[in-house]
Amino acid sequence: VTTWRHLWARGWFFPCDIFNWLSHWRLLKRGFYPRLRQRWEARWRVQKDGIVACMRYNGYDISDLLLPIVEKMFLYTGPSLEIMVNLWRFTLNLWRPQIIYVNHSYGFSAIPLIIAAKSLEITTVEQQHGIIGENHLPYLVPTELEEQVRFPLCDYMITWGEQAKRLFVSRNIYDPCLLYTSPSPRD
Numbered sequence: 001v002t003t004w005r006h007l008w009a010r011g012w013f014f015p016c017d018i019f020n021w022l023s024h025w026r027l028l029k030r031g032f033y034p035r036l037r038q039r040w041e042a043r044w045r046v047q048k049d050g051i052v053a054c055m056r057y058n059g060y061d062i063s064d065l066l067l068p069i070v071e072k073m074f075l076y077t078g079p080s081l082e083i084m085v086n087l088w089r090f091t092l093n094l095w096r097p098q099i100i101y102v103n104h105s106y107g108f109s110a111i112p113l114i115i116a117a118k119s120l121e122i123t124t125v126e127q128q129h130g131i132i133g134e135n136h137l138p139y140l141v142p143t144e145l146e147e148q149v150r151f152p153l154c155d156y157m158i159t160w161g162e163q164a165k166r167l168f169v170s171r172n173i174y175d176p177c178l179l180y181t182s183p184s185p186r187d
Contacts (some may be wrong), residue, residue, distance in 0.1 A: 015091060016109040023083035025076035036079050044074040084112035085119075092120055099123045105154050106138045114152045126154035127182075128164055139173055158182055 028037055051070055055063035100117050102110050105126040117124050132139055138151040153173070158180045159165045165181050168174040 015087075016113075019084045019087045019112070020109060022087060023080040025080055028076055028079055033079065033083065036082065037075075040075060040079045040082075043078075044071065047074070081108075081112055084109075085115050088113050088116035089119060092116055092122060097122060099125060102126045102154055103129050106136065106151070111152055114154060118152065118155075123156070124154040125156045125158065127158040128160055130160075132164060132167060139168070139171065156180065 027033070031037075048067075048071075052063045052067065055061065055066050100113065100122055102114065102124060103126070104110055105114060105124075114124050138153060141151065156178050157168060157174050159168065160182060162181060165176075165179050168179055169176050
């Protein structure tokens with residue numbers, strides 16, 4: 001959502017929309033959050049050379065193609081996510097809910113909420129909202145990869161039917177005891 005008109009048309013998802021607005025990269029470009037911005041710029045300077053060294057494909061240097069994308073992630077997306085996590089942590093500390101229900105755990109608005117909730121030891125539950133496709137990256141990361149950091153998934157998952165449950169278990173995304181199955185829409 002990029003305009004007030006769009007917000008008005010679909011309705012506010014409070015406080016997600018406000019947090020998205022407060023953390024938008026345009027604010028970072030205009031000089032808001034100076035210490036946070038400087039920290040992320042310093043991280044980028046430290047990491048840049050190591051990242052460039054990895055940007056080769058079949059002997060070709062593709063850093064000119066990929067470096068601007070990765071740089072934007074460091075200088076705008078990373079700080080925006082950090083701001084949203086901090087806003088959610090503050091809000092959840094005030095509200096102190098016992099559980100948080102999420103219907104789309106890997107969206108730009110939900111990831112900071114889940115990270116903040118986990119840091120405050122608040123239980124999170126996601127309900128699978130449809131068919132798991134190619135754009136559901138958190139569920140499609142190969143399990144055999146060495147990982148230092150995992151995607152921030154909810155503590156529990158409610159699936160539509162046994163097929164989705166089998167997918168989550170077979171890919172080692174969720175332990176079977178953390179999955180609950182609601183009846184399939186056809187049942």
